[in-house]
Amino acid sequence: MGKIVAGIDIGGTNTVIGLVTSQGECLVERTIRTKGEGGFINYILRIVDSVNALSEELGSEYRLEAVGIGAPNGSYNLGAIVDAPNLAWKGILPICSEMESRLNVPVILTNDANAAAVGEMLFGAAKGMKNFIIITLGTGLGSGIVTDGKLVLGHDGFAGELGHTTVDPNGRKCGCGKLGCLETYVSAPGIRRTIFELLASSIEPSSLRSFTYNDLSAKIISQKALEGDSIAREAFERTGEILGLKLADAVATLSPEAIFLFGGLSKAGDLIFEPTRRSMESNLFPIYRNKVKILPSGLQDKNVAVLGAAALGWQHLNL
Secondary structure, eight states: OEEEEEEEOOSSSEEEEEEEESSSSEEEEEEESSSSSHHHHHHHHHHHHHHHHHHHHHTTTTEEEEEEEEOOEEEETTTTOOOOOOOSSSSSSSSSHHHHHHHHHHHEEOOOOHHHHHHHHHHTTTOOSSEEEEEEESSEHHHEEETTTTOOSSSSSSSOOOOSSSSSSSSSTTOOOBBBBGTTTTSSSHHHHHHHHHTTTTOOOOOOOOGTTOOOOOOHHHHHHHTOOOOHHHHHHHHHHHHHHHHHHHHHHHOSSEEEEEEEGGTTTHHHHHHHHHHHHHHOOGGGTTOOOOEEEETTSOHHHHHHHHHHHHHHHHO
């Protein structure tokens, strides 16, 4: 009988559930609305029903062995989601114990960036690596850190929030309430804010001037940069300079073998990778120079959120 693990990615709008083999193959998948009728327990019941339905779809030749969950503000230590800003339910949500009592298998939880790190280690380009960082570049900047082959969790399970380290203490307002967080500069909304600052301070011609703030996306900025738009190219240069500076700080603390970039902004390729590499190297303590690789994720074209969550379950089973 084949073994499978359920990988669950909880987002503010949708929750994606997949059943994944030990080789990282997602056999079946479905999406449910995170927000729905009823409270938190009703949401748990909908997830459990989906896991059971997917298991029945595969048939009796597979057996569910564990569940891994990637969630905003997910604490591995508590097995709970704690005051996630983009979820309707507040407080400490004991999702692991609630699901374990209904599915009768171990349930493991962490935040989505940590799950991506475990997924990269088990199924992606970090196979065989024991020291690396993954940076997820989407609507925010998440980070997962692996040291000596183990996920860095910290005292309360929330270690590794590089996105909320400070670039400028008097800088841009962040959704967390602080000023100048890294993710306000290095993320899809961050580069969009940079574009409009550059447009406001320049009279240089740019096709980006025809876009409203809400219509402009990181993908459009990438396309315009490839077409030679000077404002778009400058925005990537500034974004890479800031990211490289903060990665140099992370290297001084963690000495990783590699840093992986994943997510929408990383799909810009050399537009973001090259200035990031230059900036990191120029800001590194000399003993680290030319030792740390900045690489694209090996899971770029897959559902890394589901695979990462499932990898948590597989890692637990293999301990």
